[in-house]
Amino acid sequence: MGKLRLSSFFPSSSSSSADAEAKKQNRRSFSALSSSLRNKDAGTNGAAAPPAPKVTKTETAPEQSTSRMLALAQKITKAAEKLEAHMKAKNLPMPSFDVDAPADFPSLPEDVQGSRQEIIHATKELALLAHGPRESIRWGVWEFLDVMALAAINHYGIAKLVPVDSTITLAELQAKTSLDAINLARLLRMVMTNGIFREPSPGVIAHTAASRVLAEDEDMQAWVGFNGEDIFPAAGHVLPALKAHPEATSLTRAGFQFAFDTVDKEPMFATFGKDPVRARRMGRAMASLTGGEGYEPSYFVDVEKGGYDFSDLDATGGTFVDIGGSHGFMCVDLANKYKNMKFVVQDLQKTVDSAPKPISADSQVAERITLLAHDFFTEQVTKDADVYFFRWIMHNYSTPYAISLLKNLIPALKPGARIIINDHCLLEAGQENPWDERVMRRMDVVMLALLNAQERSEAEFKELFAAAGDGFVFKVS
Numbered sequence: 001m002g003k004l005r006l007s008s009f010f011p012s013s014s015s016s017s018a019d020a021e022a023k024k025q026n027r028r029s030f031s032a033l034s035s036s037l038r039n040k041d042a043g044t045n046g047a048a049a050p051p052a053p054k055v056t057k058t059e060t061a062p063e064q065s066t067s068r069m070l071a072l073a074q075k076i077t078k079a080a081e082k083l084e085a086h087m088k089a090k091n092l093p094m095p096s097f098d099v100d101a102p103a104d105f106p107s108l109p110e111d112v113q114g115s116r117q118e119i120i121h122a123t124k125e126l127a128l129l130a131h132g133p134r135e136s137i138r139w140g141v142w143e144f145l146d147v148m149a150l151a152a153i154n155h156y157g158i159a160k161l162v163p164v165d166s167t168i169t170l171a172e173l174q175a176k177t178s179l180d181a182i183n184l185a186r187l188l189r190m191v192m193t194n195g196i197f198r199e200p201s202p203g204v205i206a207h208t209a210a211s212r213v214l215a216e217d218e219d220m221q222a223w224v225g226f227n228g229e230d231i232f233p234a235a236g237h238v239l240p241a242l243k244a245h246p247e248a249t250s251l252t253r254a255g256f257q258f259a260f261d262t263v264d265k266e267p268m269f270a271t272f273g274k275d276p277v278r279a280r281r282m283g284r285a286m287a288s289l290t291g292g293e294g295y296e297p298s299y300f301v302d303v304e305k306g307g308y309d310f311s312d313l314d315a316t317g318g319t320f321v322d323i324g325g326s327h328g329f330m331c332v333d334l335a336n337k338y339k340n341m342k343f344v345v346q347d348l349q350k351t352v353d354s355a356p357k358p359i360s361a362d363s364q365v366a367e368r369i370t371l372l373a374h375d376f377f378t379e380q381v382t383k384d385a386d387v388y389f390f391r392w393i394m395h396n397y398s399t400p401y402a403i404s405l406l407k408n409l410i411p412a413l414k415p416g417a418r419i420i421i422n423d424h425c426l427l428e429a430g431q432e433n434p435w436d437e438r439v440m441r442r443m444d445v446v447m448l449a450l451l452n453a454q455e456r457s458e459a460e461f462k463e464l465f466a467a468a469g470d471g472f473v474f475k476v477s
């Protein structure tokens, strides 16, 4: 997970140039988009816009694309051999669709994990080449049907109705659901095309390893539910939202509001606040996502994993404020490691009320952590702390909101206070490995669909601070 460390000190005053910058920020700020808008501005001022940079041709000649296919196939073979050799040497079960196959890969040495990723990337590229451009687009645009079918299967809890160690006929299965026979069969057969369930003989259904996950992992059920029943309709309404409000900054005018008839009424979190079942589902879905490899708090806490070293703060008994810190799990982990620091976890009243009490069984930890109801869209109430921490907050907000989050801190900041942003950090297109690139691009548009929000690049984070005030010194770790 990308992390940014941002230091700040008390800004002298809010200058008019900062205000002008803030206005300029009142739109999404992808770096490529910013430069094209700058060019447009130059044009309206009478200055000639600089010519667009020349595009380098990357197409390959027909004989080269043949060799690319073979190169990819060879790469896949080599990487699969390496992965398989490791699995054999360690006596690990081979990847399989079988119902008893492990749901996850075991932790692999870095080079073997690299081979596994190579297989994933190269097979995708090879498939695209083998399909050809027209077919890739024609059938690629049907991928939403995978989500539709899986969401329905998940909604009706079909996976839990299929026995793990035997089979069930479609007729028997149908008797256990409110889905009619035809729709049950067609939805099942649709998800089977993705390795979820199998039909060993006509009309007989059995689990695969993937459908078993759907049957047994409640967080995964929530993940599919949240994606299929909240994000999917929101994504389907991004286009009308963009057409009606092209600036795409308002929390009440995103695809989500167009999907659920709440335009100009309430942000997504308020809608969920009124519906405990949906709110719980989103909470569990997030747990499923953040339980995944690479998202653990240890990446922030453990210095050996590239985390942040707070020894200096610990020596002076400094104060760390986790803004929008949920139930304070990050502060608990930090307090376990640093024995003198003090912590304030700020969140909405409801979240504070539902936090575990005591927050830790270890009283030495619990007594140094204060839970405080505070709305981060109002002026910061914990003054003169050493660190103000935002983990997974900024990406929930478009630029005008994100700037106000930072501005709200300014009256509380003492010289040398640090603001730490722990969020994804977008790299320029093509700089990430293809897997991470795709996850991040998807996350970015999920933010658009739900909240008119965005993931940001380092330059875009820097722009937020420049727009919020003059006194910030921006550092990256």
Ligand SMILES: C[S@@+](CC[C@H](N)C(=O)[O-])C[C@H]1O[C@@H](n2cnc3c(N)ncnc32)[C@H](O)[C@@H]1O
Residues within 6 Å of the ligand: 269, 323, 324, 325, 326, 327, 346, 347, 348, 351, 374, 375, 376, 377, 390, 391, 392, 393, 396
């Ligand atoms: C995406 S979660 C991130 C939680 C936590 N920082 C983490 O790393 O998992 C966003 C958090 O912001 C809180 N939140 C939302 N709006 C808020 C507001 N106006 N003031 C304070 N907290 C808020 C939510 O309750 C939630 O705990």
